[in-house]
Amino acid sequence: MEEDFEGLLLKYTAALKTLETQISILLQDFEYKNNYNPVEHVKTRIKSYDSIAKKLNKKGCTMTIQNIEKHVHDLIGMRIVCSFLSDVYKIVRLIENCSQIEVHQQKDYITNPKDTGYSSYHLLVYVPVNLLDGVTLVEAEIQVRTIAMDFWASLEHKLSYKFQGNVPKEIKDYLHKCATDIHTLDQKMLNINQKMQEIKDK
Numbered sequence: 001m002e003e004d005f006e007g008l009l010l011k012y013t014a015a016l017k018t019l020e021t022q023i024s025i026l027l028q029d030f031e032y033k034n035n036y037n038p039v040e041h042v043k044t045r046i047k048s049y050d051s052i053a054k055k056l057n058k059k060g061c062t063m064t065i066q067n068i069e070k071h072v073h074d075l076i077g078m079r080i081v082c083s084f085l086s087d088v089y090k091i092v093r094l095i096e097n098c099s100q101i102e103v104h105q106q107k108d109y110i111t112n113p114k115d116t117g118y119s120s121y122h123l124l125v126y127v128p129v130n131l132l133d134g135v136t137l138v139e140a141e142i143q144v145r146t147i148a149m150d151f152w153a154s155l156e157h158k159l160s161y162k163f164q165g166n167v168p169k170e171i172k173d174y175l176h177k178c179a180t181d182i183h184t185l186d187q188k189m190l191n192i193n194q195k196m197q198e199i200k201d202k
Helices: 002-034 049-058 065-071 085-096 147-162 169-201
Strands: 039-046 076-082 102-108 121-131 134-146
Touching: 002 039, 002 065, 002 076, 002 085, 002 121, 002 134, 049 065, 076 085, 076 147, 085 102, 085 121, 085 134, 085 169, 134 147, 147 169
Parallel strands: 076 134
Antiparallel strands: 039 076, 102 121, 121 134
């Protein structure tokens, strides 16, 4: 299993490099053509062996290469953090229109937030990787969100880890209220940006 996992990791590492390169090209091209960079920062990661095992165990699956590829859709993760709410959808359109990345599933948790209040735009994509045996498609998850959404998600993750997934209801309720406040803040910041653009264009 260990040797097989190393081979799998090699393939996923190559896919991540390919994805990083393609997203970087898209963002540079967008900035050149629009004289505007909609992205604050991009973060990537590959799940650790322990995180993969934990996720499979939660799904009631044994740790095999087949189960990893079938059930762990976010072994490769990319997070694109944008300045404004409108930028999120601009980035989503860029990814959708990229011939080098195949989008096969989307979830708009901005329009329809999770019960916890979590907001973000998720895309599951296939990334082509050229290996000695030919081209293989590797799955990855891309999350696109605003700075405010990213701050909220980071705090929720830390609290969930601290309480081992059993966050007290009082804190959950407060977090949900904060999520609502963040959505309102994102709208206000978007309005300010639009007003600035209108003044600039006059």
